[in-house]
Each structure stands twice: as C-alpha cells, then as structure tokens.
Amino acid sequence: MKSINEDIKSGTFKQAYLLYGEEAYLKKQYKDKITEAMFPDGDRMNYTYYEGKGINPGELIDLAETMPFFAERRLIVVENSGFFKTASPELADYVKNMPETACFLFVEQEVDKRGRLYKAVKEKGRVAELGIQDEKTLLYWIAGNMKREGKKIRESSARYLISRVGTDMENLEQEMEKLFSYTLGREEITPQDIDAICTGHITNQIFAMVDAVAARQQRKALDLYYDLLALKEPPMRILYLVTRQFKLLLEVGDMVRRGYDKSRIAGEAKLHPFVAGKCMQQCRAFSEKDLRGILEEAADIEEKVKTGRLMDRMGVELFIVKNSGM
Numbered sequence: 001m002k003s004i005n006e007d008i009k010s011g012t013f014k015q016a017y018l019l020y021g022e023e024a025y026l027k028k029q030y031k032d033k034i035t036e037a038m039f040p041d042g043d044r045m046n047y048t049y050y051e052g053k054g055i056n057p058g059e060l061i062d063l064a065e066t067m068p069f070f071a072e073r074r075l076i077v078v079e080n081s082g083f084f085k086t087a088s089p090e091l092a093d094y095v096k097n098m099p100e101t102a103c104f105l106f107v108e109q110e111v112d113k114r115g116r117l118y119k120a121v122k123e124k125g126r127v128a129e130l131g132i133q134d135e136k137t138l139l140y141w142i143a144g145n146m147k148r149e150g151k152k153i154r155e156s157s158a159r160y161l162i163s164r165v166g167t168d169m170e171n172l173e174q175e176m177e178k179l180f181s182y183t184l185g186r187e188e189i190t191p192q193d194i195d196a197i198c199t200g201h202i203t204n205q206i207f208a209m210v211d212a213v214a215a216r217q218q219r220k221a222l223d224l225y226y227d228l229l230a231l232k233e234p235p236m237r238i239l240y241l242v243t244r245q246f247k248l249l250l251e252v253g254d255m256v257r258r259g260y261d262k263s264r265i266a267g268e269a270k271l272h273p274f275v276a277g278k279c280m281q282q283c284r285a286f287s288e289k290d291l292r293g294i295l296e297e298a299a300d301i302e303e304k305v306k307t308g309r310l311m312d313r314m315g316v317e318l319f320i321v322k323n324s325g326m
Contacts, residue, residue, distance in 0.1 A: 001128050004030060008037045013073070013103055016095050016125035018118070020084070020108040025169035026130040027107050031077065034105055038075050046074040053082045057091040064094070064102035077105045084111035084118050092116035095124055133169065135274040138162055142172070146189070149180050153189045160191050166201040167272050175199065202233065206241045207278060209320070210249070214285035218324040225320055235312040236305065239319065243298040250291045252276070253283035294323055 007013050017034060019027045039047060046068040050060070060076060068074040083091060084106070095104065095117065104121075111118050121127060133141070142158045153161075165175045175198045179189050182197040200208070205224055212221035228238050248269065255265045266276035286294075301319045304310040310318075 001030070001130075004034070004126050004128055007126065008033050011037060013038060014125035015098055015100065015102065016104045016106070016121045018084070018106045018108065018111070018121045018125070018127045019130055020106075020111045020128075021130040022109070022132050023130045023169060025173065026133075028170075030128065030130070031079075031105065031107055035075065035077070038073065038103070043071075045069050046071045047077070048074070049077045049079070050081065051079045053080070055081050055083075057083070057088055057094075060091065060104075061094050064098055064104070068101055072101070074102050075105060076102065077107065079107040080109060081106070082108075084108050084115055087115070088117050092120045095120040098124075132167065132272050134272075135159075135162065135167075135277075138167060138169070138172070138274075141169070142176070145173070145176055150187070151180065151183065151189055152187050157189060157191050157194065161194050161198065162274060163207075163278070164194055164200050164204055165198050166204055167274055168201075171201065202228065202231075202241065206238075206245050207282075209242060210245050210282055213320065213324040214282060216324055218321060221320050221324045222317070225316065229313070235316045236302070239298060239302065239316045242319075243295060246286075246291055246294050246298070248279055249283040249286060250288065250295070252279040253286070253288060253291065256280055256283060297322065 004017065013034075019030050021027065035047065048063060055078065060078065063076055064074065066074065085108075092115075098104070104125075106121065113119075118127070139155065139158050139162075142153065142161065146153050161175070162172070165171055178197050179193055183189055183193055205228055209221050209224040212218075212224060225238065229235065248271075251269060252265055255268060260268065262273055262276050262280060265271070265280065266273045269276065269279075271279065283291075297319060301310065301315045305312045305315045
C-alpha cells in the first residue's frame with residue numbers, strides 16, 4: 001500500500017493496479033483515491049467502469065487502445081471480474097505491452113498468484129492485498145477517526161465498540177458517524193453512548209447470547225433473544241447461528257487443548273484474530289461434554305420444530321432457558 005500511496009501523492013501512475021482481499025472498505029477507499037488522483041478536476045470523460053463476470057477481454061483491450069480525450073491517460077476500472085481466478089491469457093499478454101495512455105485498475109475478492117494475469121500486473125504495476133485488519137490496526141484507525149472529528153475515546157471503549165458492531169470497517173465507519181452526531185457538543189465517547197446508538201451486528205448479538213449462557217445469566221440471554229426477534233430475525237435462524245457458534249467453540253476448544261496460539265487458531269478456523277480471541281475465552285466456560293450436549297439439544301429442538309411437535313419461537317426459548325439455568 002505504501003507504493004500506491006506514493007503514486008497517489010506524486011501523481012505518477014503505473015499502467016496497472018490490482019487491489020484484492022476481503023476488506024471491501026479498504027478496496028473501495030483505494031479505488032476512489034486512485035480515481036480522484038487521476039482526475040482531480042472531477043472530469044470522468046476518460047473513466048470507464050466494468051463489473052462482474054462475463055466481461056469481454058477484447059472489449060477492454062480495444063478501449064485501452066483508444067486514445068484518451070484531451071488527457072494524459074484513460075482509466076479502466078474492472079471489478080469482481082474473476083479474471084484472476086480463471087485463465088485470461090489474452091489480457092495477460094496485453095498488460096505486458098499496453099500503451100502508456102491507458103491504466104487498468106482491477107478490484108477483486110480472490111486471486112490466483114500463479115496466474116499469468118496476476119504476474120503480468122505485478123510486473124507492470126502495483127499489487128496490494130487488502131485483507132481483514134487485526135484488532136491493533138482497527139484501534140489505531142478508530143482513534144484516527146475520532147481525532148479528525150475532535151472526539152476522544154478510551155481504548156477500552158474502542159474495544160467495546162468493535163465487540164458490539166464487529167470488525168467490518170464499513171460498518172464501523174457508519175456506527176462512528178452515528179456516534180459523532182449523537183455526542184454533538186461533547187468530547188468523549190463512552191460505552192453508554194455505544195449502547196444507546198450503535199446497532200449490534202447479529203454475529204455479536206449471538207456472541208453476547210453465548211456469553212450469557214456461559215455465565216448462567218438466563219434473563220440476559222432471553223433479553224438478547226427477544227431483541228433479535230424484534231429485529232425480525234426468524235427463531236430458527238437464531239438457533240442456527242447459536243448452534244454454529246457452539247460448534248465453533250468445540251473446534252476452538254480442541255485446538256486450545258492441542259496448544260495452538262491465537263494466530264494459528266484464527267488461520268485454521270478462518271476467523272478474524274479478534275474473533276478467535278473471543279472464542280478462546282468463551283470455550284473455557286464449557287467442557288467438551290457440555291458443548292456436545294448443547295449441540296444435541298439444539299438438534300433435538302430443530303427436529304421437534306420441523307415435525308410440528310413444537311413451535312419455533314417456544315423451542316428456541318426452551319433451548320436458552322435449559323442451557324442458561326443455574
């Protein structure tokens with residue numbers, strides 16, 4: 001990313017860029033930054049955008065061969081094309097010898113680093129992987145956003161914000177905007193503000209529900225369930241998500257017993273490191289026998305609901321009551 005930032009700052013651009021990875025917020029940020037730096041006056045006459053699979057490589061090449069209109073270069077943005085997962089030899093060969101008057105900006109979810117197009121873009125331009133950010137990076141980013149708005153937040157409160165709304169940067173930005181408006185005229189943002197205005201992501205609501213079950217806080221677990229129902233979440237989807245979390249705890253617990261550290265657990269279970277850390281804490285509250293029993297109970301509730309012997313809302317309520325009781 002450092003090289004791309006230098007290009008943006010200097011206004012000297014390569015002929016091809018590839019932004020890829022899971023963090024959609026960062027991909028959009030850099031796509032917009034490159035576009036704005038190339039067309040600082042806002043004139044998009046020499047800007048073309050393509051999205052989705054089925055794009056004709058020949059059409060892209062023809063466009064790149066077309067001289068820009070009263071400008072130094074033409075920018076062609078290609079997003080989620082799948083070109084970096086499937087063979088695209090024609091485009092790969094072209095990128096190696098494309099004219100200086102054209103620039104390709106590819107934005108993708110996944111790439112094959114062994115592919116010809118990936119290698120061609122890396123040789124001719126810049127490649128940046130924009131993956132899910134770790135907790136430390138997110139905390140710095142939150143602090144930077146707060147500072148720009150003249151706000152202050154304690155590290156513990158910033159961690160609480162992440163735990164409540166999740167690690168998705170776009171969602172975090174939206175929730176921070178709500179906090180800025182809510183605390184107008186006040187400097188510090190507190191956990192009480194976060195509770196008052198921020199929308200808990202359903203995944204984090206499920207985390208909180210499992211925490212309540214582990215702590216035998218039956219009333220809290222039921223309140224979280226009723227909150228999700230009020231948000232129009234179907235009872236059986238809630239049961240599915242809770243069950244998935246308990247299955248994850250069973251998997252994480254097994255890795256903890258084998259001595260895996262947080263980074264390895266995150267990699268093996270395909271989790272954000274922050275989420276892996278929370279799962280490691282949660283699984284300590286349950287024995288392997290407890291978790292297997294909970295999963296069997298969930299399967300029994302699901303079977304009774306599907307066969308009409310139990311209403312879905314009541315079934316999930318009974319599941320929560322039984323597993324969070326003293």
